[in-house]
Amino acid sequence: MITIRGLSSAYQPDTPTLQGINLDLRSGERVAILGPNGSGKSTLLKCIVGLLPPTAGTIDLAEHQDRIGLVFQNPNDQIVSPTVESEIAFGLENIGLPRGEMVERVERAMERFDLTRYRKADPHSLSGGERQRLAVTSIVVMKPDFILFDEPFSMLDPAYRDELSSLLRNIHKDGITPIVVSHDPDDALDADRLLFLESGSVVFDGPPSDLLAVRRQDAPTPTTTVGRLGRACALPDPVPIARDELIDRLRGTTEPSLPVLKETRRLGGPIIQVSGLSYAYDSGLPNEHQALEEVDLTVSEGQFLSIVGQGGSGKTTLVLHLNGLLTPSRGRLTVEDMDTADRKTHDQLRRRVGLVFQFPESQLFAETVRDDVAYGPRNLGMTDIDTCIDRALAAVDLPPDRFADRSPFSLSGGERRRVALAGVLATNPSVLVLDEPTAGLDPGAAAELDQLLTELNRSGTTVLMVTHDLSRAVSLSDGIICLEKGRIAASLTSDEFSDLEALSRLGLPIPTGIQLMADLRDLGWAIPPSVRTSDQLANLLLAEGDATA
Numbered sequence: 001m002i003t004i005r006g007l008s009s010a011y012q013p014d015t016p017t018l019q020g021i022n023l024d025l026r027s028g029e030r031v032a033i034l035g036p037n038g039s040g041k042s043t044l045l046k047c048i049v050g051l052l053p054p055t056a057g058t059i060d061l062a063e064h065q066d067r068i069g070l071v072f073q074n075p076n077d078q079i080v081s082p083t084v085e086s087e088i089a090f091g092l093e094n095i096g097l098p099r100g101e102m103v104e105r106v107e108r109a110m111e112r113f114d115l116t117r118y119r120k121a122d123p124h125s126l127s128g129g130e131r132q133r134l135a136v137t138s139i140v141v142m143k144p145d146f147i148l149f150d151e152p153f154s155m156l157d158p159a160y161r162d163e164l165s166s167l168l169r170n171i172h173k174d175g176i177t178p179i180v181v182s183h184d185p186d187d188a189l190d191a192d193r194l195l196f197l198e199s200g201s202v203v204f205d206g207p208p209s210d211l212l213a214v215r216r217q218d219a220p221t222p223t224t225t226v227g228r229l230g231r232a233c234a235l236p237d238p239v240p241i242a243r244d245e246l247i248d249r250l251r252g253t254t255e256p257s258l259p260v261l262k263e264t265r266r267l268g269g270p271i272i273q274v275s276g277l278s279y280a281y282d283s284g285l286p287n288e289h290q291a292l293e294e295v296d297l298t299v300s301e302g303q304f305l306s307i308v309g310q311g312g313s314g315k316t317t318l319v320l321h322l323n324g325l326l327t328p329s330r331g332r333l334t335v336e337d338m339d340t341a342d343r344k345t346h347d348q349l350r351r352r353v354g355l356v357f358q359f360p361e362s363q364l365f366a367e368t369v370r371d372d373v374a375y376g377p378r379n380l381g382m383t384d385i386d387t388c389i390d391r392a393l394a395a396v397d398l399p400p401d402r403f404a405d406r407s408p409f410s411l412s413g414g415e416r417r418r419v420a421l422a423g424v425l426a427t428n429p430s431v432l433v434l435d436e437p438t439a440g441l442d443p444g445a446a447a448e449l450d451q452l453l454t455e456l457n458r459s460g461t462t463v464l465m466v467t468h469d470l471s472r473a474v475s476l477s478d479g480i481i482c483l484e485k486g487r488i489a490a491s492l493t494s495d496e497f498s499d500l501e502a503l504s505r506l507g508l509p510i511p512t513g514i515q516l517m518a519d520l521r522d523l524g525w526a527i528p529p530s531v532r533t534s535d536q537l538a539n540l541l542l543a544e545g546d547a548t549a
Contacts, residue, residue: 001024001025001027002023002048002059002060002061002062002064002068003023003024003058003059003062004021004022004023004024004025004048004058004059004060005058006020006021006022006057007020007021007047007054007056008020008054008057008200009043009055010055012410016055016200017040017043018040018043018044018047018054018200018201019200019201020057021057021201022202023205025146025177025179026177027064027145027146027177028172028175029193030172030177030178030190030191030193031178031179031180031191031192031194031195032181032191032193032194032195032208033179033180033195033196033197034181034185034188034195034196034197034222035196035197035198035442036183036442036444037183037412037413037414037441037442037445038412039197039198039199039200040197040200040201041150041181041197042150042181043200044197045148045150045179045181046070048061048148049068049069049070049148051070064146067144067145068144068146068147068148069091069144069146069147069148070139070147070148070150071136071139071147071148072135072150073150073151073154073181073440074440075128075131075135076124076131076362078135078138079123079124079131079134079135079138082122083119083120083121083123084110084115084118084123084126084134085110085119085120087123087134087138088110088115088134088137088138088141089102089106090138091139091141091142092105092106092141092142095142105141106141109137109140112137113136114133115130115134115137118130120287121287125281126312127311127312127315127316128311128316128435128436128439129156129160129311129312130312131155132152132154132311133156133160133311136149136152136164136167140167140171140176143174143176144176145175145177146178146179147171147176147177147178147179148179149168149178149179149180149181150181151182151183151440152164152180153182153184154440155311155358155439155468156311157309157310157468157508158470158508158509158511159310159508159509160310160311161468162509165190168180168190183440183441183442183443183446185222185223185224185227186224186225186512188208188212189208189224189241192207193205193206193207194207194208194210194211194212196211212224213227213237213238213240213241214237214238214239223239224241225512225513225516225534225535226239226240226242226243226245226512226516226534227239227240227241228534228535229246229516229535229537229538230246230249232537232538232539233250233253233541235249235250243515243516243519246516247519247520247523250520250523251523255524255525256541258526258527258531258540258541267302267303267478268300268301268302269300270298270300271299271300271303271336271430271431271462272297272298272299272322272333272335272462272464273297273298273299273332273333273334274295274296274297274298274331274332275296275331275332275333276294276295276296276330276331276332277294277297277318277321277328277332277333278293278328278330278331278486279291279292279317279321279326279328280329281317290486291314291317292314292317292318293485293487295314295318295331295486295488296488297481299464301430301460301462302460302461302462303478303479304453304457304465304477304478304479305463305465305477305478305481306464306466306467306472306473306476306477306479306480306481307464307465307467307480307482307483308467308473308480308481308482308506308508309482309483309484309489309508310484310507310508313483313485313486314483314485314486315435315483316358316435316466317486318483319355319433319466322335322353322355322433323340323346323349323350323353323354323355323433324340324343324345324349324350325355328340335349335352335353335431336352336430347380350380350427351380351382351427351428351429352430352431353429353431353433354424354425354427354429354431354432354433355433355435356421356424356432356437357435358435358436358439359439359440360420361408361413361416363420364408364409364416364420366408368405368406368407368408369403369405369408369411369419369422370389370400370405372408373388373389373392373393373404373422373426374389374426376423376424376426376427377389377427380427382427388426388427389422391425391426392422392423393422395422395425395452396419396421396422396425397418397448398415398418398419403415403419412445413440413445414441414448414449417445418449421437421452429461430460430461430462431461431464432453432462432464433463433465434464434466435466436466436467436468437449437453437465438450438467438469438472450472450475450476453465453476454476465477469511470503470508470509470511470514471511471513471533471535474497474503474514474532475532475533475535477494478494479491479492479494480492480497480506482505482506482507482508489505489507490505490506490507492505495529497529497532498517498518498521498529500514513533513534514533516533516534516537517531517532517533517534
């Protein structure tokens with residue numbers, strides 16, 4: 001058992017991150033930890049493994065000393081070895097495991113996590129999702145007593161999310177105790193025990209159903225995908241947290257009235273044209289990897305296009321071509337008629353195409369928000385930089401008078417993400433490209449970012465978004481392409497988003513929020529085609545209820 005008494009921690013003396021935490025974490029429990037950005041979840045894990053000394057209180061690891069593993073939220077923060085194989089072996093070497101057993105464990109682990117083909121690859125050449133799998137593998141292979149997972153699902157595609165969920169169940173059966181930090185209440189459904197942190201304190205500790213299904217006066221009420229729709233439909237507590245139960249409860253009830261929605265989209269002519277694009281990493285070398293193969297794509301001005309696919313399918317490689325960070329091995333890509341392979345166009349190209357990387361807040365470096373946002377315009381030789389800064393900060397809902405002179409490192413995770421986005425918007429791009437923009441954000445911050453992207457798109461900005469979240473793609477986009485092994489395997493228009501058979505062509509699991517829409521239509525509910533997910537329907541019902549209250 002891990003015993004925590006009076007634990008407090010602070011990064012700044014006057015700003016405690018954890019306050020008076022008292023917990024007993026017992027072997028054999030499946031524990032989920034939820035809470036908004038900045039609530040202290042990651043800090044708690046770092047204190048437990050000794051990466052962060054507490055400012056007060058004690059942590060007694062008992063017999064589990066040196067037998068606790070931590071999987072970081074960002075895999076780049078823990079990968080240290082030159083190859084995938086040596087990264088998995090690194091921890092085993094440190095504990096002095098006999099070579100024969102070490103080789104056997106590494107081989108089994110690579111096979112189990114589908115990493116064998118990358119044995120000799122540089123981990124940093126892998127996709128974000130593949131690096132996440134590698135980080136998980138390198139800890140699981142050591143067979144610790146406890147494994148602490150910090151947002152392990154945030155960079156995984158749906159198929160590997162399901163695999164990781166299955167793995168968590170299996171390692172629990174093997175005697176390893178998983179403790180999982182997440183922003184998503186759905187991730188807590190398999191847990192035996194749920195901790196909810198807010199402002200550095202544990203405000204709930206108990207069975208997940210006691211918090212997720214019943215409104216409480218003494219704690220926040222996070223909701224699962226199913227439960228949120230149940231509450232929006234005014235079902236009494238306990239609301240269902242399983243899809244089948246929700247449909248049974250709604251069967252025979254009066255269908256709520258929904259407003260008539262008119263969806264009008266006017267797209268311009270082609271702004272991005274891709275023809276026969278192929279790209280290979282380490283071209284001509286023994287470890288050459290073909291990342292893209294004969295990709296053809298046209299994106300219209302004002303379009304919102306989502307790019308989905310499993311980890312390693314080529315999504316990030318494709319978008320890195322859009323502003324010339326990569327150039328085609330074969331084929332051609334133009335943006336506003338500028339050939340991205342022509343280095344003479346790159347300054348203008350990077351002004352017109354804004355690229356927001358995965359975890360963009362890790363790129364923040366300046367002492368103030370103002371200086372960070374100003375970096376792009378200054379680097380590109382733009383004039384009237386102060387106006388660019390103020391306009392960009394206002395666009396991401398960070399009023400300049402309140403945020404411009406603050407340190408970006410004093411802000412919450414969601415605010416830092418918006419500062420990074422403002423730094424891109426300050427160059428006034430006509431095309432905005434985002435790689436997993438909501439990874440690691442709590443539901444509130446993710447919803448705010450979704451709304452911001454919608455508003456930018458409505459104002460005329462062309463948006464391309466790489467995402468593992470099919471629900472997010474369906475709710476925000478007017479087109480989706482799916483990459484598989486470097487090729488476009490499927491392409492859908494918004495007219496097909498309500499068709500489960502069409503969505504299945506993407507080769508990804510259908511999320512619960514989309515399946516619920518099909519279930520309700522089967523019940524005879526007249527749901528507008530533009531309402532594509534249960535979260536959209538819940539928002540509509542709640543807004544309608546507020547309007548009639």
